[in-house]
Amino acid sequence: MEVDKGKGEAEETRKVAEADRDTVTLKSSDGKLFEVSKEAAARLSTVLAGMIAGGSIDDNGTDLKQIGSEALENVVDYCNKHANSIPSAALISSSISFNTAPFKEPEEWERKFVDRLSHDALFDLVEAANFLGMERLLDVTCHKISEMMKGKSPDQIREVFNIKNDYTKEELEEIRQELAWAFYDD
Amino acid sequence: MATNLDAGGDGSDHITDLPDDVLHIILAHLPTTAEATRTSILSRRWHRVWTGIPALSFRYDEAPASSSTQKDQLDRIDAALSGHAATATVDVERLKIDVSYGVPDARVARWLLFASRRLNGELRLASETWWWESWEDEAKEVAIPLCERVTSMSLCLDRTLQFPLHSATGAFTALVALELTKGFVDGGELGSTLSSRCPNLKKLSLDRVTVVALPRADLCIHSGSLEQLEIIAIVSHDDVVLQVDTPELLSFSMDSCIGIVLMTRTATALKRVATDAVAIMRRFDTIHELNLAVARTSILARRWRRVWAAVPELSFRYYGHESWRTAPVCLRVNQALAACSVPTVHRLHIAMPLPRSSRCSFWLHQASSPFPWTQAFSGDESATAIYFDLYGYILRFEQAAGTFTALSTLRIRHGNVDSRELEDVLSSRCPGLKELVLGDVIFIHGGASSGLSIRSDSLEHLEIFGYMEFHGRLEVNAPKLRFFSPRCRLNDDARIVAPMLSEASDAISDVWTSIQTPRWRR
Structure with a gap:
């Protein structure tokens, strides 16, 4: 079986994985195979956890037709990095709190992880994370996208994301009126 | 490493293709609801996306100079809430409003109403005022509606908070944490709400809350779920009796309280008790450490003996520098020590400026x-x-x-x-x-x-x-x-x-x- 490993995978990881058979093999839409630790996959992805529990994992590569090889490589890379990182105090803080944001700020390594992605790769990863039910990865990638929107005018946002403005002038004016509370000049 | 995030990649619009759930997560990360809402004019696809955001957040840190600007800001919050209520497809998981000036009762009431109807999670409302600011010539009183799905509530509203009457139906079923800061409450109302309408409350914090009621200002908390109780700077002129009956209580602290008489019935597992009032701990089964500070307290009651009987460490602290005020405090410590008949205390701690060294002599003799x-x-x-x-x-x-x-x-x-x-x-x-x-x-x-x-x-x-x-x-x-x-x-x-x-x-x-x-x- 030929395995195209994720960038973050070390040779030892592969050996250990093969010895213990403690990994799952995932197959991208373009037919490439990736191995990821069963434990990390089950912990980070609700969909993979369900498949592992339900026995629908294929030893020859579980088909993930919706996910391209580049995005799947990033998913696997994230799982490996996540398994190796020590959770910060923020992530293990007390559950009873007053109005703490449910979202925990990205860790330094998570920030770097998403910062190195190209625009297209970032969106592919968002979709993959959403498809696989990877809540944390989805949050981290969405946080990155929100940072790309923050403080920008609608025109600037359209430019960054290639959004085509299909409103008429009248419609725009109507919305500005309707949501006047949001369109104030501070 | 080269990244290409500010240009649009291959020129195609990826973001518009994302499902609404994902767009909501993205918009929820924007700092304010207004900013998220402005995405409505990006394109038709975006028109109503913002109404599905599970978190609403409004924050005005600096009090504007003119009251008309304040009014504009508050109008925006109200418009956003009513716009959200009219169009939103989801319940709100978090509502945060922080303004640094006084807000009229009617507006606060609308925020609370929104929370009671639409909030399925955390509520924080804060309107911070300074004592020299008088902001409205009105009652400064607001009724807390039943919020059955609110999980944590933090209110800093600087006015009287009315809790549901006995006759009302319903409960704060989901409420786990309640924090009241700066305000006035009726001891009976709050007590009955805590005791009979908050079946899952684990954490309660009362900070600078004045307990009022006639003829007596008692506050009884009977809770089978409460684990943490924190009482800070409660001031009363006529000896509020605070009754705590909470078998699951794990942590209890009381700081800078005046005129509070504390009575408890059951709290067997309590590990740490810190009270700064001269509190009367009647029947905690086990207390590892008790701090009894005499900071400007007015009470030293008959029950001292029982209190101390179970307490291995005693501490009297007084923070202040006016020596004339310490004289009566010293006297109380003297009375307390004279009244005490404990076989073994592991630690006695008395800290305060002394008006005369002879006081110390008496304590040491004791x-x-x-x-x-x-x-x-x-x-x-x-x-x-x-x-x-x-x-x-x-x-x-x-x-x-x-x-x-x-x-x-x-x-x-x-x-x-x-x-x-x-x-x-x-x-x-x-x-x-x-x-x-x-x-x-x-x-x-x-x-x-x-x-x-x-x-x-x-x-x-x-x-x-x-x-x-x-x-x-x-x-x-x-x-x-x-x-x-x-x-x-x-x-x-x-x-x-x-x-x-x-x-x-x-x-x-x-x-x-x-x-x-x-x-x-x-």
Whole structure:
């Protein structure tokens, strides 16, 4: 079986994985195979956890037709990095709190992880994370996208994301009126 | 590493293709709801995306100069909430409104109504006002509606909060944490709400809340779920009785409260109790530590004996500098000690500026009998540690007989000590002294500054620090001394005989003459 490993995978990881058979093999839409630790996959992805529990994992590569090889490589890379990182105090803080944001700020390594992605790769990863039910990865990638929107005018946002403005002038004016509370000049 | 995030990648619009759920997560990360809402004009696809955001957040940190600007800001919040209510497809998981000025009751009522109908999670409403600001000439009173799905509620509204009447139906079923800051509550209303309408409440914090009610301002909390109770700066002019009946309580703290009488019935597992009021702990089954501070409290009641019977450590603290106010406080401590009949207390801690040193004498005398503390003036057989914080007073040791047989630690800070008396105590009346700490102490004898000669066969640990004045030299003769930390300037002629400390006398003299030498260990 030929395995195209994720960038973050070390040779030892592969050996250990093969010895213990403690990994799952995932197959991208373009037919490439990736191995990821069963434990990390089950912990980070609700969909993979369900498949592992339900026995629908294929030893020859579980088909993930919706996910391209580049995005799947990033998913696997994230799982490996996540398994190796020590959770910060923020992530293990007390559950009873007053109005703490449910979202925990990205860790330094998570920030770097998403910062190195190209625009297209970032969106592919968002979709993959959403498809696989990877809540944390989805949050981290969405946080990155929100940072790309923050403080920008609608025109600037359209430019960054290639959004085509299909409103008429009248419609725009109507919305500005309707949501006047949001369109104030501070 | 090259990234290409500010240009649009391959030119196609990825973001518009994302499912709404994902767009909501993205928009929820934007700092304010207004900013998220402005995405509605990006394109038709985006028109109503913002109405699905699960978190609403409004924040105006700086109070604007004009009241019309304040009104504009508040109008925006109201419009956003009603716009959201009219169009939203989801429940809100978080609503946060923080403004740094007063908000009229009617608006606060609308926010609360929104929370009760649409909020499925956390609520925080804060309208911070300063005491010199008067912002509206109205009742300043708001009714808290039933919020059945709110999980945590933090209200800092600086007005009277009315809780649902007995006749109302429904409960705060999901509420786990409640924090009330700055405001007025009716003790009966709040008590009945906490006791019968909050079946899952685990954490309660009351901070600067005034409990009012006629004829009596009692607050009874009966809760089978409460684990943490924090009461800060509750002020009452007529002895509020706070009844706490919470079998699951794990942590309880009370700080800077005045006129609170605390009564409890069951709290078996309580590990840590810190109260700053003269609280009456009637029946905690187990208390590991109790702090009873006498900070401007008005109560010392008959129940002291029972309180202390279960408490191994007693502490009286008074923070303040006006000596005229400490006199009645001292009197209460005296009464408390006189009324106490505990067989063994592990620690007695009294901290306050003293109007007269004779007070201290009385306490020390009291301590000599039931407490293993000390009667410093004439010696005591059971005290193991004595800490004097003198607040500038002079500590005198009596010449009378008696030794500090069990004393192993002596710490003296912030005051004047007669050096000959201390020398006598150290050399002949503390046979087991191991640790001596002197900080900011001025040594005097016969009305003038003097040197100090420490002779002790048992001393192992010596710390000297802060502002110290030695006119005359410092001598230390301590054959067992292992640790010495002089963190102050000592005269060149200081002399130490401490064979266990160092063979090299050169090293010692280096230490003597240095300023602020850190810990120095043999």
